[in-house]
Every structure is written in structure tokens, then in C-alpha cells.
Amino acid sequence: MDMESDSDYGIPLPDDVIVIQRYWGYFLAAGVLLTILGIVALGAPFFTALAIETLLGWVLVIGGIVHGLHAFWTREWRGFILGILSGLLYLAAGVLLLKYPLHGVLTLTLLLAAFFLVEGIFKVVLALQNRSMSGWVWLLFSGILALILAGIIWMEWPVTGLWVIGVFVGIYLIFGGASMVAFALAARNA
Numbered sequence: 001m002d003m004e005s006d007s008d009y010g011i012p013l014p015d016d017v018i019v020i021q022r023y024w025g026y027f028l029a030a031g032v033l034l035t036i037l038g039i040v041a042l043g044a045p046f047f048t049a050l051a052i053e054t055l056l057g058w059v060l061v062i063g064g065i066v067h068g069l070h071a072f073w074t075r076e077w078r079g080f081i082l083g084i085l086s087g088l089l090y091l092a093a094g095v096l097l098l099k100y101p102l103h104g105v106l107t108l109t110l111l112l113a114a115f116f117l118v119e120g121i122f123k124v125v126l127a128l129q130n131r132s133m134s135g136w137v138w139l140l141f142s143g144i145l146a147l148i149l150a151g152i153i154w155m156e157w158p159v160t161g162l163w164v165i166g167v168f169v170g171i172y173l174i175f176g177g178a179s180m181v182a183f184a185l186a187a188r189n190a
Contacts (some may be wrong), residue, residue, distance in 0.1 A: 017187070024188040031180030038173030045166025046105075052165060053104040057097030064091030102161075109161040112168075113153035120146030 020027060041048040064087045071083030097104040123143030130136045153160045 020183070020187040024184045027180050027184035027187065031177045031182075031184060034173050034177030034180060036177075038170045038175075038177055041166050041170030041173060043170075045163040045170065048166030048169055049105045049108075049161070049163070050101055052169065053097055053101055053108060056108075057094045057101075057104065060090045060094030060097065062094075064088065064094055105165065106158050106161040109153060109164055110157065112164065113150045113157065113160075116146045116150035116153065120144065120148075120150060 067083055067087030067090055069087075071080050071087060074080065074083070077083070120143045123139055123146060125143075127136050127140035127143055130139070153164055
């Protein structure tokens with residue numbers, strides 16, 4: 001790894017830091033754009049959820065076509081039947097998401113609640129198993145937060161299906177964008 005010295009402190013800087021300093025403006029622009037997209041997602045959470053659901057539907061349709069084509073191209077392979085079935089599964093799931101977008105959003109919201117429930121349980125158990133380590137409380141907090149999110153989604157479902165995916169994506173984009181802005185400004189001033 002090439003190293004350069006920071007002229008102010010004489011501390012060697014890894015290549016990545018030098019690259020970030022050189023292109024800090026791009027990091028800043030990307031961070032600002034992500035933050036704006038997050039604000040838009042928060043302002044229209046249902047439309048954000050529909051857009052994500054529709055994108056997922058098309059990805060599955062295209063994936064189903066690719067699986068089907070691959071199966072036919074390699075039909076001498078022993079996995080031909082499973083390849084066709086896999087392609088049909090992808091295709092069916094994608095078509096259902098595209099044909100019934102509201103049902104798709106509601107289903108994805110329930111899957112998100114199930115994910116938070118299981119992830120929350122895992123994190124709480126893992127935190128309690130590692131109480132002797134410093135920082136275990138943060139893992140416990142993360143697990144409890146996941147359980148709370150699962151409970152909020154589940155207790156207010158199906159209404160949460162109208163907003164939760166868009167709000168979560170919006171918050172994620174805002175924090176991701178803000179962290180890139182902070183990173184860019186820190187690199188510029190380093």
C-alpha cells in the first residue's frame with residue numbers, strides 16, 4: 001500500500017484517505033443527493049413503497065426469464081427441471097407483485113416485521129450471551145429496537161404497509177447521505 005504523509009502532522013495516510021481527499025466533492029454531491037432522495041421518500045412513503053415493490057416485481061420477472069433461458073440452454077444438465085421450476089417461481093412472484101402492488105407492499109411489510117422480530121430475538125440472545133464484553137449493551141439496545149419496530153409494524157398492520165417501507169428507506173437514505181457529507185467535509189479539512 002502506498003503511503004503519503006500528511007504535511008500538517010507527518011502522519012502517513014493510506015491510499016483510501018488520499019483518494020477521498022482528492023474526490024471529496026464527489027462524496028459531498030453524492031451525500032447531498034442521497035439526503036434529498038431520503039427527504040422525498042419520507043414525503044411520499046407510500047409511493048416510495050410502491051416504487052420499491054414494483055422494482056422488485058420487475059427484477060423477479062427478469063430473473064425468472066433468465067432462469068428459464070438458462071435451463072433451456074443447458075437442458076442436458078441434471079438440474080434442468082429445477083431450473084425451470086425456479087424460473088417459474090421467480091416469474092410467478094414477479095407477476096403477482098406487478099399485478100397486485102398493494103398486496104405486494106402489505107406482504108413485504110409483514111416480511112419486514114418478521115425479519116425485525118427474528119433479528120431482535122437473535123441480537124438480544126447474543127447480547128446476553130456476551131455480557132462480559134464491553135459494548136454488549138449496544139447489541140442489546142439494537143435487539144430491543146428491532147423488537148419494538150416489529151411490534152409497531154405488526155400491531156398497526158395493514159395500515160403500516162402504507163408508510164413503513166417508505167419511511168424506513170427515507171431514514172436510511174438521509175442517514176447514509178448525511179454520513180457521506182460529514183465524511184466529505186472531514187476529508188476536505190484533513
